[in-house]
Amino acid sequence: MGNLIVDGKRTDGRGLLDLRPLKLEAGTIKNAAGSSYIEHGKNKIYVAVYGPKDSHRYGTSMEKAVIRCRYHMSPFSTDERKSPAPSRREIEISKVIRDALESSLILDEFPKTLLDIYVEVLQSDGGSRSASITAASVALADAGIPMKDLVEAVAVGKVDGTLVVDLSDKEDKEGEVDLPIAFLLNENMITLLQMDGKMTVEEFKEAVNMAKEAAMKIKEKQKEALGKKYFEKVDEK
Amino acid sequence: MNGDNVQAYPGDNLAVIEEFEPLGDYFIENGQIIASKVSKVKKDKTNKQIEVLGLVRKYIRKGDIVTGQVDYMQKPFAHVIIFRVNDKKLYGDIKAMLYFDPDLRLAPFNEGAIIRARVIGLTAGHLMIDIQDEEMGVLEAKCPNCGGPLVKRGRNMLRCLKCGKSSFMKLAPDFYSSKARHINYSNIF
Numbered sequence: 110m111g112n113l114i115v116d117g118k119r120t121d122g123r124g125l126l127d128l129r130p131l132k133l134e135a136g137t138i139k140n141a142a143g144s145s146y147i148e149h150g151k152n153k154i155y156v157a158v159y160g161p162k163d164s165h166r167y168g169t170s171m172e173k174a175v176i177r178c179r180y181h182m183s184p185f186s187t188d189e190r191k192s193p194a195p196s197r198r199e200i201e202i203s204k205v206i207r208d209a210l211e212s213s214l215i216l217d218e219f220p221k222t223l224l225d226i227y228v229e230v231l232q233s234d235g236g237s238r239s240a241s242i243t244a245a246s247v248a249l250a251d252a253g254i255p256m257k258d259l260v261e262a263v264a265v266g267k268v269d270g271t272l273v274v275d276l277s278d279k280e281d282k283e284g285e286v287d288l289p290i291a292f293l294l295n296e297n298m299i300t301l302l303q304m305d306g307k308m309t310v311e312e313f314k315e316a317v318n319m320a321k322e323a324a325m326k327i328k329e330k331q332k333e334a335l336g337k338k339y340f341e342k343v344d345e346k
Numbered sequence: 347m348n349g350d351n352v353q354a355y356p357g358d359n360l361a362v363i364e365e366f367e368p369l370g371d372y373f374i375e376n377g378q379i380i381a382s383k384v385s386k387v388k389k390d391k392t393n394k395q396i397e398v399l400g401l402v403r404k405y406i407r408k409g410d411i412v413t414g415q416v417d418y419m420q421k422p423f424a425h426v427i428i429f430r431v432n433d434k435k436l437y438g439d440i441k442a443m444l445y446f447d448p449d450l451r452l453a454p455f456n457e458g459a460i461i462r463a464r465v466i467g468l469t470a471g472h473l474m475i476d477i478q479d480e481e482m483g484v485l486e487a488k489c490p491n492c493g494g495p496l497v498k499r500g501r502n503m504l505r506c507l508k509c510g511k512s513s514f515m516k517l518a519p520d521f522y523s524s525k526a527r528h529i530n531y532s533n534i535f
Contacts (some may be wrong), residue, residue: 143402163427163440215373215382220468222440250356253402255371255382258357295357295380332355339384339401340353 113280114269121277128263128275128323129234133244133334135251143252145334147244150277151234156244158252161222174219178207180241182230202238203228209242209262209291209301215255224254235281236264239289242301247331251338259331260300261324262291265316267308272316274323288313290320294328351388354381354398361389361396371400406431406440410465412475413485414442416457422448426461426475442473454516459487462518483518 113120123129129150138144141157148154161174169175180203184193195203206228216224226248228241239262246260266276267286281287286306293300299317308316354360360372360379368374371383381387383400390397406412406428414428424444429436444463446453454477455461462482463475477483487504489496494508498521504513 161440221472250384251402253383253400255373256356257373257375257380257382259355293357295359335355335384336353 112269113283114271114273119268119273119277120279123275125271125273126319126322128326129277131327131330133247133330135247135334135338141248141252143248143250143254145244145247145251147240147247149234149236149240149243150275151232152230152237152240153232154237154240154244155229155231156241156248157227157229158224158245158248158254159227160224160252161219161254162225164221164223166223169221169223172220173216174214174222174224176207176211176214176216176224176226178203178210178226178228178245180206180228180230180238182233182237186230186233202241205238205301205303206242206245210245210249210260212298212300213246213256213258213260213293214249215257218255233278235276235278236289238262239264239291242291243327243331247334250331250335258293258295259328260291260293261327261331262289262301263320263323263327264289265320265323267306267312267316272312272319274319286316288316288320290317290324292321292324294321294324351386354385354387356382356384360387360398366394366396368396368398370398372396372398406436406442406465406473408465408467411462411482412442412465413460413462414475416444416455416459416461417441419446419453419457422446424453424455426463428473428475440473442475444475444477452514454514455484456487456490456513456515459515460485477516481519483516483521485518485521487515489513 132148134146137146138157143158145156180199182191184190226245230237242260242262264276265274265288266284268280268284286308288304291301358381363374363377368379371385372379373382381398385398385400388397410431412428413430414426417425417427422445426442426444428440428442461484463477466474466476487496489506490513491511492509494506496504496506499505502514502517
């Protein structure tokens with residue numbers, strides 16, 4: 110503790126408001142209806158969307174499509190081998206990702222259907238749930254599911270008593286607070302808010318504003334990835 | 347957002363509803379026309395129309411031409427499993443319902459037949475399809491009597507190569523039995 114921020118710089122050389130390098134691609138998996146790949150810091154994540162497809166299972170809605178999400182970390186994604194069986198954390202994150210994305214989608218066009226979202230973490234760093242949400246939103250847009258807005262997620266935290274944006278793994282583990290937030294910027298909505306640690310009300314408000322600014326940068330990257338797939342391809346024709 | 351073929355992404359505000367009549371992939375919220383997909387936007391200022399042309403569409407919508415197999419029939423509906431939409435493979439099967447006249451002595455298709463149909467809408471959560479159009483109908487079928495291969499013997503008439511029984515179905519113009527392809531039936535009838 111106490112050596113994560115030195116002279117306003119973080120351990121990886123970033124400023125307090127800087128994001129880690131972000132690379133986003135759309136349409137990376139041929140067999141999926143929609144897919145994406147994200148590299149956010151050391152995170153490497155593939156997302157595939159299948160559906161809407163016919164659903165026979167219990168819990169099918171007569172009014173809209175039902176979303177299923179599976180967040181899975183590969184056994185080789187962490188420092189020590191992780192069991193491939195779904196852990197408590199993975200089950201929780203699957204639920205959180207589904208909830209964060211559901212409010213952005215217009216699902217009443219597909220009654221009695223099922224939409225599967227598979228998130229596969231190949232290499233994990235801090236903020237893998239935020240990166241997964243960002244990538245899943247691009248995959249859903251790639252699958253042609255009507256959406257109200259793209260969802261962007263980023264984590265804000267408190268490290269050495271200072272608020273910082275986009276926590277790395279070390280900052281996540283050794284910092285005081287971790288606050289992942291997902292936004293629907295055009296709708297001015299928050300679709301995910303989790304907090305691990307303690308903050309004052311003023312710090313919280315500032316953290317949300319910092320996250321919002323970071324989300325705007327992420328949204329540009331999302332648009333760039335979709336634009337690269339669709340508009341460059343169309344223009345070539 | 348002025349001019350033709352403007353790029354739009356989900357959530358982009360395109361215009362206000364008082365100004366333009368929207369068409370295509372959009373939704374309206376608080377009087378704003380908003381794109382719901384990655385799209386190209388065309389504004390027609392003369393006719394006051396804005397067309398949001400979604401570049402991605404991989405699912406079924408009204409007016410689409412679908413290909414599927416009749417799963418089972420329960421008067422007056424047949425349940426059809428769709429596997430192709432507009433000649434593109436569908437990701438996962440979708441079930442649709444096809445109405446047929448229950449008073450007809452013979453149904454215009456049989457169970458297991460591959461049909462081409464048009465999507466006519468969504469009713470109570472069911473995708474409804476129809477084979478009334480000229481190009482729609484049975485593409486492939488087996489004999490309802492013995493399961494043998496069928497060959498076309500008239501506009502909507504078929505004859506079984508195995509048992510010789512005639513049957514009537516609403517055939518598509520390109521009806522073709524893949525099994526009959528390998529049999530020289532000119533010597534049989």
